[in-house]
Amino acid sequence: MIKDIxxxxxIAVLLFLLVLVPGWGNHSCLRVNFQSSAWAAEExxxxxxxxxxxxxxxxxxxxxxxxxxxRFFFHFNDKLYFWALKPVARAYxxxxxxxxxxxxxxxxxxxxxxxxxxxxxLQGKFKNAGIEVSxxxxxxxxxxxxFGDPAKDVFGLEIKEEDLGQTFGYWxxxxxxxxxxxxxxxxxxxxxxxxxxxxxxxxxxxVMQNDLNDGLALHGGQQVNNTSLVIGDYExxxxxxxxxxxxxxxxxxxxxxxxxxxxxKNAKIY
Amino acid sequence: MKFTSAVYWYCxxxxxxxxxxxxxxxxxxxxxxxxxxxxxxxxxxxxYCLFALLLKADEAACLNSPADYMQSAVEEIMAILNDDQxxxxxxxxxxxxxxxxxxxxxxxxxxxxxxTLGKHWQDMADADKDHFVELFxxxxxxxxxxxxxTYSDEKIIFLKESVRENKSxxxxxxxxxxxDIPISYKLYKAQDRWRIYDVIIExxxxxxxxxxxxxxxxxxxxxxxxxxxxxxxxxxxxxxGQ
Numbered sequence: 124m125i126k127d128i129x130x131x132x133x134i135a136v137l138l139f140l141l142v143l144v145p146g147w148g149n150h151s152c153l154r155v156n157f158q159s160s161a162w163a164a165e166e167x168x169x170x171x172x173x174x175x176x177x178x179x180x181x182x183x184x185x186x187x188x189x190x191x192x193x194r195f196f197f198h199f200n201d202k203l204y205f206w207a208l209k210p211v212a213r214a215y216x217x218x219x220x221x222x223x224x225x226x227x228x229x230x231x232x233x234x235x236x237x238x239x240x241x242x243x244x245l246q247g248k249f250k251n252a253g254i255e256v257s258x259x260x261x262x263x264x265x266x267x268x269x270f271g272d273p274a275k276d277v278f279g280l281e282i283k284e285e286d287l288g289q290t291f292g293y294w295x296x297x298x299x300x301x302x303x304x305x306x307x308x309x310x311x312x313x314x315x316x317x318x319x320x321x322x323x324x325x326x327x328x329x330v331m332q333n334d335l336n337d338g339l340a341l342h343g344g345q346q347v348n349n350t351s352l353v354i355g356d357y358e359x360x361x362x363x364x365x366x367x368x369x370x371x372x373x374x375x376x377x378x379x380x381x382x383x384x385x386x387x388k389n390a391k392i393y
Numbered sequence: 394m395k396f397t398s399a400v401y402w403y404c405x406x407x408x409x410x411x412x413x414x415x416x417x418x419x420x421x422x423x424x425x426x427x428x429x430x431x432x433x434x435x436x437x438x439x440x441y442c443l444f445a446l447l448l449k450a451d452e453a454a455c456l457n458s459p460a461d462y463m464q465s466a467v468e469e470i471m472a473i474l475n476d477d478q479x480x481x482x483x484x485x486x487x488x489x490x491x492x493x494x495x496x497x498x499x500x501x502x503x504x505x506x507x508x509t510l511g512k513h514w515q516d517m518a519d520a521d522k523d524h525f526v527e528l529f530x531x532x533x534x535x536x537x538x539x540x541x542x543t544y545s546d547e548k549i550i551f552l553k554e555s556v557r558e559n560k561s562x563x564x565x566x567x568x569x570x571x572x573d574i575p576i577s578y579k580l581y582k583a584q585d586r587w588r589i590y591d592v593i594i595e596x597x598x599x600x601x602x603x604x605x606x607x608x609x610x611x612x613x614x615x616x617x618x619x620x621x622x623x624x625x626x627x628x629x630x631x632x633x634g635q
Contacts, residue, residue: 184605225571363536365606365622373605374597381596 185301185311185376193303197368200308204357208350216351224348226270231345232282233262233269237324242285246293251283258282284382288317292383301372309375459561459580460554462587466499467549467565492538501588502530504581508590509603513611521616528623533599535627537592561587 187193216224236259243252258274265273274280291313299312310318322328327345331338364370422441426434470492473479479488506522506529507514514522552564559582566573579591591600610619 359540364602365626366609369606369609370602373602377597377601378595381593385596 185298185372187301187372189300189302193301193372194368196303196305197371199305200303201367203306208346209354212347212351212354215347216354219351221352224351227348228352229262229266229272230269231348233259233266234326237326238287238321239283239285241324242287242290242321243283245287245290246285248283248285251285254280255283286317287320288314288379289383291317292379298376298379301376303368303372309371311376311379314379458554459556459582459587460551460563463554463563463565463578463580463589464551466495469495471549489538493534496534496537497530499589500530500533501581501583501590502526502533504588504590505529505533505600508600509607511604511608513608513616517616525620528620528627531627532623559583 261274577593
């Protein structure tokens with residue numbers, strides 16, 4: 124669910140960045156962030172055993188000065204899920220069998236190959252970039268336009284998921300402040316900038332630039348399809364959390380940090 | 394409690410206890426015992442105790458690796474979940490109790506409570522601490538059991554564990570809808586036994602996630618508010634079989 128929300132829902136990013144970009148250069152939060160990159164690097168040290176069992180310290184915290192606004196949009200997204208996305212995804216899931224929906228998810232994932240490739244290269248992971256190229260070539264041909272995933276099933280080539288937000292993190296940039304965008308869901312300053320950059324690499328972004336309606340339709344289709352495969356996850360999350368807003372914020376930050384850490388670990392395999 | 398199980402429990406705290414084969418063994422043991430004379434009964438019991446003690450001696454050797462330990466724990470739970478007899482509605486209460494004993498055995502709820510409360514833990518009275526551990530364990534049990542119930546048909550793959558001194562990290566993968574969901578367990582060793590103190594799902598630590606929420610609630614509503622919230626939650630999470 125978290126993954127779905129953080130995936131590029133591009134048009135809204137473009138809109139929001141129109142608001143954000145003018146003050147980009149002298150944005151105080153961003154500046155603070157770059158200065159605190161030493162801290163960020165230290166926190167992401169690759170030690171799974173460094174935890175609070177020995178020392179009493181609090182884990183990763185994110186600064187959230189916009190909490191009231193973020194909370195508002197969190198509730199907005201919550202309603203959006205229950206009133207729109209979920210019913211539509213339900214009906215869609217009732218019509219199409221699960222196998223077909225998994226194939227469609229694969230096909231969309233395959234389209235985002237340029238994002239993964241470029242970001243692997245940007246992080247200097249040339250082997251992983253090569254794996255992504257092989258995956259794309261195999262799945263586009265033998266996998267029939269990416270609907271199947273023979274690259275993984277037959278050749279054992281695992282997905283090397285990378286995006287620009289992870290690349291920035293890999294370069295040592297901190298989270299910045301936390302955002303909960305309407306429609307897009309949880310993000311941070313760094314990841315929002317990443318999404319914006321990635322939109323130039325994603326075929327969906329290209330479609331959107333040419334024809335906004337087609338792009339939005341495609342994007343909506345992808346969201347409905349992917350949501351139909353994870354119905355129940357968000358409900359379970361709500362059920363087990365005390366303050367869903369805080370829980371999601373913390374989960375998002377932890378999730379992204381583990382992704383970036385994984386990136387660093389993968390980097391050692393050349 | 395049945396005699397054989399009792400001995401087995403005492404001797405082999407880390408080995409699977411509720412495996413169907415053990416239950417069957419229990420049954421046959423009693424059938425055979427009924428047919429024996431008193432002298433042979435005594436011999437059989439002595440033999441069994443000896444056998445169990447041997448197992449106990451062996452246990453330390455065979456459960457050295459935390460991954461093996463986790464695997465046996467997971468198999469134990471899976472055996473209960475997949476047991477056709479226990480799936481019957483009239484056995485659901487028994488089934489839940491069995492799962493609870495296993496979960497309580499493997500999770501260190503006291504350590505988890507301590508970690509989730511962080512700096513607030515030290516300021517608490519001992520009675521409050523005990524109460525919180527009890528509440529928190531019920532919370533985790535409910536949500537964890539509901540979670541593994543949905544995973545009972547999925548395949549769990551154990552990956553290579555890493556161990557350092559008395560701590561270890563056991564990564565596993567669960568296949569769900571053709572996606573691999575990484576779930577790692579953090580364990581530490583105390584008194585020659587590995588116990589779980591954190592579960593990390595897709596990179597998100599359960600303890601850390603609860604801590605961020607609890608911290609926020611304590612700041613706003615004090616500790617009493619937190620207890621009230623957990624009470625409500627534990628009461629509200631549907632109990633299996635009801």
